[in-house]
Amino acid sequence: MTFDEEGARALDAGDPSQRDQFLVPPVPDRPGEELAYLAGNSLGLQPRVTAQRLTAELDDWARLGVEGHLEAERPWLPYHELLREPAARLVGARPVEVVAMNSLTVNLHLMMLSFYRPTPERHAIVIEDTAFPSDSYAVRSQAALHGFDPDEAVIRLRAREGEAGLRSEDVVTFLREKGDTVALVLLGGVNYYSGEFLDIPAITRAGHDAGAVVGWDLAHAAGNVPLQLHDWDVDWAAWCTYKYLNSGPGAIAGAFVHERHLADRSLPRLEGWWSTDPATRFAMGPEVTPVASADAWQLSNPPILAMAPVLASLEMFDEVGIETLRARSERLTAYLEQALDDLCGDRALEIITPRDPARRGSQLSVRLLADDAGDVARALRERGVIADARQPDVIRLAPVPMYCGYHDCWRAARALAEVVRARG
Ligand SMILES: *Cc1c(COP(=O)(O)O)cnc(C)c1O
Numbered sequence: 256m257t258f259d260e261e262g263a264r265a266l267d268a269g270d271p272s273q274r275d276q277f278l279v280p281p282v283p284d285r286p287g288e289e290l291a292y293l294a295g296n297s298l299g300l301q302p303r304v305t306a307q308r309l310t311a312e313l314d315d316w317a318r319l320g321v322e323g324h325l326e327a328e329r330p331w332l333p334y335h336e337l338l339r340e341p342a343a344r345l346v347g348a349r350p351v352e353v354v355a356m357n358s359l360t361v362n363l364h365l366m367m368l369s370f371y372r373p374t375p376e377r378h379a380i381v382i383e384d385t386a387f388p389s390d391s392y393a394v395r396s397q398a399a400l401h402g403f404d405p406d407e408a409v410i411r412l413r414a415r416e417g418e419a420g421l422r423s424e425d426v427v428t429f430l431r432e433k434g435d436t437v438a439l440v441l442l443g444g445v446n447y448y449s450g451e452f453l454d455i456p457a458i459t460r461a462g463h464d465a466g467a468v469v470g471w472d473l474a475h476a477a478g479n480v481p482l483q484l485h486d487w488d489v490d491w492a493a494w495c496t497y498k499y500l501n502s503g504p505g506a507i508a509g510a511f512v513h514e515r516h517l518a519d520r521s522l523p524r525l526e527g528w529w530s531t532d533p534a535t536r537f538a539m540g541p542e543v544t545p546v547a548s549a550d551a552w553q554l555s556n557p558p559i560l561a562m563a564p565v566l567a568s569l570e571m572f573d574e575v576g577i578e579t580l581r582a583r584s585e586r587l588t589a590y591l592e593q594a595l596d597d598l599c600g601d602r603a604l605e606i607i608t609p610r611d612p613a614r615r616g617s618q619l620s621v622r623l624l625a626d627d628a629g630d631v632a633r634a635l636r637e638r639g640v641i642a643d644a645r646q647p648d649v650i651r652l653a654p655v656p657m658y659c660g661y662h663d664c665w666r667a668a669r670a671l672a673e674v675v676r677a678r679g
Contacts, residue, residue: 258594263665270586273575274658276303277501282639291640291663291670295655296447296475296618299501302571308563329566333533335550335557341569342509345577346473346492347483351548352511355496355565356557359474359508360389362493363441365552366510367397369522370468370491373438377466378403381429381440383421384411385448390472394441410437419607419620420451427454427461434465444476444492448645450608450618452480456487463488474498477509479584479616481577484511491516499617499655500572502565507558510549517547527554575657583656584617590661591619591654594668602677607649617655621671623648624678634674640667 256262277300279289292300315327324332338355346353356362371380378401380394395405412429414421421442430437440462445452455471462469471492476482478499484492492511496502516522528536530551532544545551572580592606605622608615623631632644643651650671654664 258597263661266661277658291666293652293667294641294643296498296653297643304567305564308567312559312563331559338566341573348485348511354549355507355509356553359495362508362510363393366491369524371397371439373401377438378408379410379437381410381437384413387447420449423454426458430461430465437467440467440469444471444473445616447475450615450620452615459489496565500568502568507561507565512549529553580656585612587654591664598668598672603675618653621650625676635670638670640670
Protein backbone atom coordinates (compact mmCIF):
# COMPACT_ATOMS: atom_id res chain seq x y z
CA MET A 256 0.00 0.00 0.00
CA THR A 257 1.18 3.52 -0.67
CA PHE A 258 0.36 6.07 1.96
CA ASP A 259 -0.95 9.15 0.20
CA GLU A 260 -3.90 11.48 0.52
CA GLU A 261 -5.85 9.95 -2.33
CA GLY A 262 -5.50 6.44 -0.94
CA ALA A 263 -6.59 7.57 2.52
CA ARG A 264 -9.67 9.27 1.09
CA ALA A 265 -10.58 6.16 -0.86
CA LEU A 266 -10.35 4.05 2.29
CA ASP A 267 -12.62 6.52 4.11
CA ALA A 268 -15.18 6.27 1.33
CA GLY A 269 -15.26 2.49 1.73
CA ASP A 270 -15.32 2.36 5.54
CA PRO A 271 -17.65 5.06 6.87
CA SER A 272 -17.79 6.25 10.50
CA GLN A 273 -20.26 8.22 12.61
CA ARG A 274 -18.20 11.38 12.12
CA ASP A 275 -21.15 13.42 10.85
CA GLN A 276 -22.79 12.95 14.26
CA PHE A 277 -19.91 14.84 15.93
CA LEU A 278 -18.65 18.39 16.14
CA VAL A 279 -15.07 18.15 14.90
CA PRO A 280 -13.10 21.25 15.97
CA PRO A 281 -11.80 23.48 13.15
CA VAL A 282 -8.15 24.16 12.45
CA PRO A 283 -7.46 27.64 13.93
CA ASP A 284 -7.29 30.34 11.26
CA ARG A 285 -8.17 27.88 8.50
CA PRO A 286 -11.94 28.11 8.17
CA GLY A 287 -13.69 25.06 6.79
CA GLU A 288 -10.82 22.74 7.65
CA GLU A 289 -11.24 20.22 10.46
CA LEU A 290 -8.56 19.12 12.87
CA ALA A 291 -7.17 15.62 12.62
CA TYR A 292 -8.22 14.85 16.18
CA LEU A 293 -6.25 11.94 17.62
CA ALA A 294 -6.70 12.90 21.28
CA GLY A 295 -10.04 11.20 21.89
CA ASN A 296 -8.34 9.06 24.54
CA SER A 297 -7.90 12.26 26.57
CA LEU A 298 -11.19 13.95 25.75
CA GLY A 299 -13.67 12.54 23.26
CA LEU A 300 -15.39 14.89 20.82
CA GLN A 301 -18.85 16.33 21.35
CA PRO A 302 -21.75 14.48 19.72
CA ARG A 303 -24.14 16.85 17.97
CA VAL A 304 -27.04 15.42 19.97
CA THR A 305 -25.52 16.41 23.33
CA ALA A 306 -26.58 20.06 23.23
CA GLN A 307 -30.15 19.04 22.37
CA ARG A 308 -30.29 16.58 25.23
CA LEU A 309 -28.95 19.15 27.68
CA THR A 310 -31.40 21.73 26.45
CA ALA A 311 -34.26 19.28 26.95
CA GLU A 312 -33.37 18.92 30.65
CA LEU A 313 -32.96 22.68 31.07
CA ASP A 314 -36.35 23.19 29.43
CA ASP A 315 -38.00 20.65 31.72
CA TRP A 316 -36.44 22.35 34.74
CA ALA A 317 -37.68 25.73 33.52
CA ARG A 318 -41.16 24.37 32.75
CA LEU A 319 -41.65 22.09 35.74
CA GLY A 320 -39.34 23.05 38.60
CA VAL A 321 -39.37 20.35 41.27
CA GLU A 322 -42.16 18.48 39.46
CA GLY A 323 -39.54 17.44 36.91
CA HIS A 324 -38.49 14.67 39.28
CA LEU A 325 -41.63 12.83 38.19
CA GLU A 326 -43.00 14.82 35.24
CA ALA A 327 -39.96 15.50 33.07
CA GLU A 328 -39.90 13.78 29.71
CA ARG A 329 -37.24 11.55 31.27
CA PRO A 330 -38.17 11.81 34.96
CA TRP A 331 -35.16 12.73 37.11
CA LEU A 332 -35.94 10.49 40.06
CA PRO A 333 -35.29 7.22 38.21
CA TYR A 334 -33.09 8.91 35.54
CA HIS A 335 -29.96 6.89 36.34
CA GLU A 336 -31.93 3.72 35.52
CA LEU A 337 -31.86 4.78 31.87
CA LEU A 338 -28.10 4.39 31.80
CA ARG A 339 -28.03 0.97 33.39
CA GLU A 340 -28.78 -1.32 30.46
CA PRO A 341 -26.70 0.39 27.78
CA ALA A 342 -23.79 0.65 30.24
CA ALA A 343 -24.17 -3.04 31.09
CA ARG A 344 -24.09 -3.98 27.39
CA LEU A 345 -21.00 -1.86 26.86
CA VAL A 346 -18.92 -3.55 29.59
CA GLY A 347 -20.43 -7.05 29.43
CA ALA A 348 -22.27 -6.91 32.73
CA ARG A 349 -25.69 -7.77 34.09
CA PRO A 350 -27.77 -4.63 34.53
CA VAL A 351 -27.78 -4.94 38.35
CA GLU A 352 -23.98 -4.89 38.34
CA VAL A 353 -23.48 -1.37 36.95
CA VAL A 354 -24.19 2.15 38.07
CA ALA A 355 -23.33 5.59 36.69
CA MET A 356 -22.15 7.91 39.45
CA ASN A 357 -19.46 10.34 40.60
CA SER A 358 -16.15 10.57 38.85
CA LEU A 359 -13.56 7.87 38.29
CA THR A 360 -11.17 8.47 41.18
CA VAL A 361 -14.10 8.85 43.59
CA ASN A 362 -15.44 5.48 42.39
CA LEU A 363 -12.02 3.86 42.79
CA HIS A 364 -12.05 5.01 46.41
CA LEU A 365 -15.64 3.89 47.06
CA MET A 366 -14.85 0.48 45.62
CA MET A 367 -11.64 0.17 47.62
CA LEU A 368 -13.50 1.09 50.81
CA SER A 369 -15.53 -2.06 50.22
CA PHE A 370 -13.00 -4.34 48.57
CA TYR A 371 -9.64 -3.47 50.04
CA ARG A 372 -9.83 -5.37 53.32
CA PRO A 373 -6.20 -5.61 54.38
CA THR A 374 -4.80 -7.70 57.24
CA PRO A 375 -1.28 -7.55 58.67
CA GLU A 376 -0.32 -10.64 56.63
CA ARG A 377 -2.12 -9.69 53.42
CA HIS A 378 -2.26 -5.99 52.70
CA ALA A 379 -0.35 -5.40 49.47
CA ILE A 380 -1.96 -3.57 46.54
CA VAL A 381 -0.55 -4.41 43.12
CA ILE A 382 -0.57 -1.72 40.43
CA GLU A 383 1.53 -1.18 37.32
CA ASP A 384 4.57 1.06 37.53
CA THR A 385 3.07 3.10 34.67
CA ALA A 386 -0.28 3.49 36.49
CA PHE A 387 -2.07 6.77 35.89
CA PRO A 388 -0.98 9.09 38.74
CA SER A 389 -4.48 9.40 40.19
CA ASP A 390 -4.65 5.61 40.63
CA SER A 391 -1.27 5.59 42.28
CA TYR A 392 -2.28 8.36 44.69
CA ALA A 393 -5.58 6.60 45.37
CA VAL A 394 -4.03 3.25 46.33
CA ARG A 395 -1.29 4.88 48.39
CA SER A 396 -3.84 6.85 50.35
CA GLN A 397 -5.98 3.74 50.86
CA ALA A 398 -2.98 1.87 52.28
CA ALA A 399 -2.24 4.82 54.57
CA LEU A 400 -5.90 5.02 55.62
CA HIS A 401 -5.57 1.49 56.96
CA GLY A 402 -2.35 2.37 58.81
CA PHE A 403 0.12 0.83 56.37
CA ASP A 404 3.22 2.41 54.89
CA PRO A 405 2.36 3.04 51.21
CA ASP A 406 5.98 2.51 50.14
CA GLU A 407 5.80 -1.00 51.55
CA ALA A 408 2.15 -1.83 50.82
CA VAL A 409 1.97 -0.73 47.19
CA ILE A 410 3.77 -3.05 44.75
CA ARG A 411 4.46 -1.42 41.38
CA LEU A 412 4.94 -4.02 38.66
CA ARG A 413 7.48 -2.96 36.04
CA ALA A 414 7.71 -3.88 32.40
CA ARG A 415 10.65 -5.97 31.27
CA GLU A 416 13.90 -4.17 30.54
CA GLY A 417 13.57 -2.38 27.19
CA GLU A 418 9.78 -2.84 27.01
CA ALA A 419 7.12 -0.19 27.60
CA GLY A 420 4.11 -2.37 28.41
CA LEU A 421 3.65 -4.78 31.26
CA ARG A 422 3.04 -8.25 29.84
CA SER A 423 -0.06 -10.02 31.09
CA GLU A 424 1.91 -13.26 31.55
CA ASP A 425 4.37 -11.45 33.83
CA VAL A 426 1.51 -10.23 36.03
CA VAL A 427 0.15 -13.79 36.18
CA THR A 428 3.59 -15.17 37.09
CA PHE A 429 4.03 -12.55 39.79
CA LEU A 430 0.66 -13.39 41.34
CA ARG A 431 1.40 -17.11 41.20
CA GLU A 432 4.77 -16.72 42.89
CA LYS A 433 4.24 -13.83 45.28
CA GLY A 434 0.47 -13.41 45.50
CA ASP A 435 0.03 -14.61 49.07
CA THR A 436 0.56 -11.12 50.53
CA VAL A 437 -1.64 -9.38 47.94
CA ALA A 438 -5.02 -8.06 49.11
CA LEU A 439 -5.94 -6.16 45.95
CA VAL A 440 -4.87 -6.05 42.31
CA LEU A 441 -5.81 -2.81 40.55
CA LEU A 442 -4.64 -2.44 36.97
CA GLY A 443 -5.69 -0.44 33.92
CA GLY A 444 -7.52 -2.68 31.44
CA VAL A 445 -5.91 -0.66 28.68
CA ASN A 446 -2.82 1.17 29.92
CA TYR A 447 -3.10 4.91 29.37
CA TYR A 448 0.59 5.27 28.51
CA SER A 449 1.51 2.26 26.39
CA GLY A 450 -1.97 1.50 25.02
CA GLU A 451 -1.53 -2.14 26.01
CA PHE A 452 -4.75 -4.12 26.48
CA LEU A 453 -4.09 -6.54 29.32
CA ASP A 454 -5.50 -10.06 29.47
CA ILE A 455 -8.22 -9.23 31.99
CA PRO A 456 -9.64 -12.76 32.41
CA ALA A 457 -6.22 -14.39 32.89
CA ILE A 458 -5.03 -11.81 35.41
CA THR A 459 -8.34 -11.87 37.26
CA ARG A 460 -8.13 -15.67 37.53
CA ALA A 461 -4.53 -15.52 38.75
CA GLY A 462 -5.46 -12.88 41.34
CA HIS A 463 -8.31 -15.01 42.62
CA ASP A 464 -6.10 -18.12 42.73
CA ALA A 465 -3.71 -16.11 44.89
CA GLY A 466 -6.53 -15.13 47.24
CA ALA A 467 -6.71 -11.47 46.17
CA VAL A 468 -9.56 -9.22 45.09
CA VAL A 469 -9.18 -7.98 41.51
CA GLY A 470 -10.44 -4.56 40.44
CA TRP A 471 -9.94 -2.89 37.06
CA ASP A 472 -9.61 0.73 36.04
CA LEU A 473 -11.30 0.84 32.64
CA ALA A 474 -10.74 4.54 31.86
CA HIS A 475 -9.06 3.63 28.56
CA ALA A 476 -10.97 0.41 27.97
CA ALA A 477 -14.66 1.35 28.24
CA GLY A 478 -15.91 2.27 24.79
CA ASN A 479 -12.57 1.23 23.29
CA VAL A 480 -12.51 -2.57 23.51
CA PRO A 481 -15.24 -5.17 24.09
CA LEU A 482 -15.39 -6.30 27.72
CA GLN A 483 -17.09 -9.22 29.50
CA LEU A 484 -16.78 -8.17 33.12
CA HIS A 485 -19.39 -10.58 34.41
CA ASP A 486 -18.09 -13.67 32.64
CA TRP A 487 -14.49 -12.75 33.41
CA ASP A 488 -15.46 -12.80 37.08
CA VAL A 489 -14.00 -9.35 37.73
CA ASP A 490 -14.73 -8.32 41.33
CA TRP A 491 -15.24 -4.64 40.61
CA ALA A 492 -14.33 -1.99 38.08
CA ALA A 493 -14.64 1.75 37.48
CA TRP A 494 -14.29 3.92 34.39
CA CYS A 495 -14.69 7.49 33.22
CA THR A 496 -16.89 8.53 30.30
CA TYR A 497 -15.10 11.57 28.88
CA LYS A 498 -12.42 9.65 26.93
CA TYR A 499 -13.67 7.04 24.45
CA LEU A 500 -17.23 7.61 25.69
CA ASN A 501 -17.49 11.23 24.49
CA SER A 502 -19.57 12.49 27.43
CA GLY A 503 -17.74 15.75 28.03
CA PRO A 504 -15.07 17.10 30.39
CA GLY A 505 -15.37 15.64 33.90
CA ALA A 506 -18.44 13.61 32.91
CA ILE A 507 -20.18 11.15 35.24
CA ALA A 508 -18.26 7.90 35.64
CA GLY A 509 -19.31 4.25 35.86
CA ALA A 510 -18.81 1.43 38.32
CA PHE A 511 -19.27 -2.34 38.23
CA VAL A 512 -19.67 -4.73 41.16
CA HIS A 513 -19.91 -8.43 40.37
CA GLU A 514 -23.24 -10.04 41.13
CA ARG A 515 -21.75 -12.44 43.65
CA HIS A 516 -20.87 -9.49 45.93
CA LEU A 517 -24.18 -7.70 45.68
CA ALA A 518 -26.00 -9.43 48.52
CA ASP A 519 -22.95 -9.55 50.80
CA ARG A 520 -23.99 -7.56 53.88
CA SER A 521 -20.54 -7.95 55.42
CA LEU A 522 -18.96 -5.56 52.91
CA PRO A 523 -18.27 -2.17 54.46
CA ARG A 524 -19.73 0.68 52.44
CA LEU A 525 -20.32 4.39 52.73
CA GLU A 526 -23.99 5.18 52.43
CA GLY A 527 -26.29 8.04 51.57
CA TRP A 528 -29.95 8.42 50.67
CA TRP A 529 -29.42 7.08 47.17
CA SER A 530 -28.03 3.81 48.62
CA THR A 531 -31.41 2.83 49.99
CA ASP A 532 -34.27 1.00 48.35
CA PRO A 533 -36.13 3.55 46.17
CA ALA A 534 -39.46 1.98 47.16
CA THR A 535 -39.05 3.30 50.72
CA ARG A 536 -36.60 6.15 50.16
CA PHE A 537 -39.16 8.84 50.77
CA ALA A 538 -40.36 7.28 54.00
CA MET A 539 -37.24 9.11 55.18
CA GLY A 540 -36.36 6.48 57.80
CA PRO A 541 -33.11 6.66 59.77
CA GLU A 542 -31.54 3.51 58.30
CA VAL A 543 -30.69 2.31 54.82
CA THR A 544 -32.66 -0.56 53.35
CA PRO A 545 -29.94 -1.99 51.10
CA VAL A 546 -30.65 -2.92 47.51
CA ALA A 547 -28.88 -5.93 46.00
CA SER A 548 -27.46 -4.00 43.07
CA ALA A 549 -24.55 -1.70 42.31
CA ASP A 550 -26.94 1.16 43.13
CA ALA A 551 -26.20 0.46 46.79
CA TRP A 552 -22.87 2.27 46.28
CA GLN A 553 -24.62 5.48 45.23
CA LEU A 554 -24.68 8.30 47.76
CA SER A 555 -26.36 11.39 46.34
CA ASN A 556 -29.18 12.09 43.96
CA PRO A 557 -27.62 12.09 40.49
CA PRO A 558 -26.70 15.26 38.58
CA ILE A 559 -29.11 15.13 35.65
CA LEU A 560 -27.32 17.78 33.59
CA ALA A 561 -24.13 15.75 33.86
CA MET A 562 -25.88 12.47 33.10
CA ALA A 563 -27.72 13.59 29.98
CA PRO A 564 -24.54 13.55 27.82
CA VAL A 565 -23.62 10.11 29.15
CA LEU A 566 -27.02 8.73 28.25
CA ALA A 567 -26.83 10.27 24.77
CA SER A 568 -23.40 8.74 24.24
CA LEU A 569 -24.38 5.28 25.52
CA GLU A 570 -27.28 5.31 23.07
CA MET A 571 -24.83 5.97 20.24
CA PHE A 572 -22.65 3.06 21.34
CA ASP A 573 -25.72 0.85 21.53
CA GLU A 574 -26.72 1.84 18.04
CA VAL A 575 -23.36 1.14 16.43
CA GLY A 576 -22.30 -1.74 18.70
CA ILE A 577 -18.93 -2.10 20.38
CA GLU A 578 -18.00 -5.13 18.22
CA THR A 579 -18.49 -3.09 15.03
CA LEU A 580 -16.45 -0.25 16.52
CA ARG A 581 -13.71 -2.63 17.60
CA ALA A 582 -13.41 -4.09 14.10
CA ARG A 583 -13.09 -0.61 12.58
CA SER A 584 -10.67 0.40 15.32
CA GLU A 585 -8.40 -2.51 14.39
CA ARG A 586 -8.44 -1.49 10.72
CA LEU A 587 -7.73 2.17 11.48
CA THR A 588 -5.01 1.45 14.02
CA ALA A 589 -3.30 -0.97 11.63
CA TYR A 590 -3.42 1.68 8.90
CA LEU A 591 -1.90 4.30 11.23
CA GLU A 592 0.79 1.84 12.26
CA GLN A 593 1.75 1.08 8.66
CA ALA A 594 1.64 4.76 7.71
CA LEU A 595 3.98 5.61 10.60
CA ASP A 596 6.35 2.80 9.63
CA ASP A 597 6.25 3.85 5.97
CA LEU A 598 6.42 7.64 6.30
CA CYS A 599 8.49 8.09 9.47
CA GLY A 600 10.72 5.02 9.56
CA ASP A 601 12.45 3.53 12.57
CA ARG A 602 15.30 6.03 12.82
CA ALA A 603 13.05 8.81 14.12
CA LEU A 604 10.53 6.99 16.26
CA GLU A 605 9.61 3.69 17.78
CA ILE A 606 6.05 2.41 18.32
CA ILE A 607 5.93 1.22 21.95
CA THR A 608 2.34 -0.07 21.84
CA PRO A 609 2.13 -3.82 21.20
CA ARG A 610 2.19 -4.71 17.50
CA ASP A 611 -0.35 -7.47 18.11
CA PRO A 612 -3.84 -5.99 17.43
CA ALA A 613 -5.35 -8.22 20.15
CA ARG A 614 -3.10 -6.59 22.77
CA ARG A 615 -4.05 -2.98 22.08
CA GLY A 616 -7.05 -0.71 21.59
CA SER A 617 -7.40 2.46 19.49
CA GLN A 618 -4.06 3.93 20.44
CA LEU A 619 -0.46 3.97 19.29
CA SER A 620 2.15 5.42 21.60
CA VAL A 621 5.25 6.54 19.81
CA ARG A 622 8.66 7.12 21.40
CA LEU A 623 10.62 9.91 19.75
CA LEU A 624 14.28 9.03 19.39
CA ALA A 625 15.69 12.54 19.00
CA ASP A 626 12.91 15.01 19.81
CA ASP A 627 11.04 16.44 22.77
CA ALA A 628 7.39 15.34 22.90
CA GLY A 629 6.09 18.81 23.83
CA ASP A 630 7.87 20.41 20.86
CA VAL A 631 6.56 17.77 18.51
CA ALA A 632 2.96 18.04 19.77
CA ARG A 633 3.12 21.82 19.22
CA ALA A 634 4.49 21.39 15.71
CA LEU A 635 1.74 18.86 14.97
CA ARG A 636 -0.89 21.31 16.21
CA GLU A 637 0.44 23.93 13.78
CA ARG A 638 -0.23 21.35 11.07
CA GLY A 639 -3.80 20.77 12.25
CA VAL A 640 -3.10 17.50 14.09
CA ILE A 641 -4.05 17.09 17.75
CA ALA A 642 -2.06 14.47 19.65
CA ASP A 643 -1.06 14.06 23.26
CA ALA A 644 2.48 14.55 24.58
CA ARG A 645 3.84 12.65 27.59
CA GLN A 646 7.14 14.03 28.79
CA PRO A 647 9.83 13.61 27.86
CA ASP A 648 9.55 11.67 24.60
CA VAL A 649 6.19 9.94 24.01
CA ILE A 650 3.37 11.01 21.68
CA ARG A 651 0.04 9.22 21.94
CA LEU A 652 -2.22 8.95 18.89
CA ALA A 653 -5.77 7.63 19.24
CA PRO A 654 -7.60 6.92 15.98
CA VAL A 655 -11.04 6.71 17.61
CA PRO A 656 -13.24 4.72 15.21
CA MET A 657 -16.46 6.68 15.75
CA TYR A 658 -15.13 9.90 14.28
CA CYS A 659 -11.55 9.47 13.07
CA GLY A 660 -10.82 8.32 9.55
CA TYR A 661 -7.94 7.08 7.45
CA HIS A 662 -7.37 10.61 6.21
CA ASP A 663 -6.86 11.80 9.80
CA CYS A 664 -4.35 8.98 10.33
CA TRP A 665 -2.53 9.83 7.13
CA ARG A 666 -2.38 13.53 8.13
CA ALA A 667 -0.96 12.58 11.53
CA ALA A 668 1.69 10.28 10.06
CA ARG A 669 2.66 12.80 7.38
CA ALA A 670 2.87 15.66 9.89
CA LEU A 671 4.99 13.53 12.22
CA ALA A 672 7.27 12.64 9.33
CA GLU A 673 7.74 16.36 8.66
CA VAL A 674 8.56 17.33 12.23
CA VAL A 675 10.58 14.47 13.73
CA ARG A 676 14.31 14.23 13.33
CA ALA A 677 16.14 11.00 12.67
CA ARG A 678 18.52 9.86 15.39
CA GLY A 679 22.10 11.02 14.77
C1 LIG B 1 -8.18 9.50 32.83
C2 LIG B 1 -7.82 8.63 33.98
C3 LIG B 1 -8.10 9.00 35.30
C4 LIG B 1 -8.73 10.32 35.61
O1 LIG B 1 -9.39 10.32 36.83
P1 LIG B 1 -10.63 11.30 37.12
O2 LIG B 1 -11.05 10.91 38.47
O3 LIG B 1 -11.63 11.06 36.04
O4 LIG B 1 -10.11 12.71 37.05
C5 LIG B 1 -7.76 8.11 36.30
N1 LIG B 1 -7.19 6.92 36.04
C6 LIG B 1 -6.90 6.53 34.77
C7 LIG B 1 -6.26 5.21 34.52
C8 LIG B 1 -7.20 7.38 33.72
O5 LIG B 1 -6.88 7.01 32.47
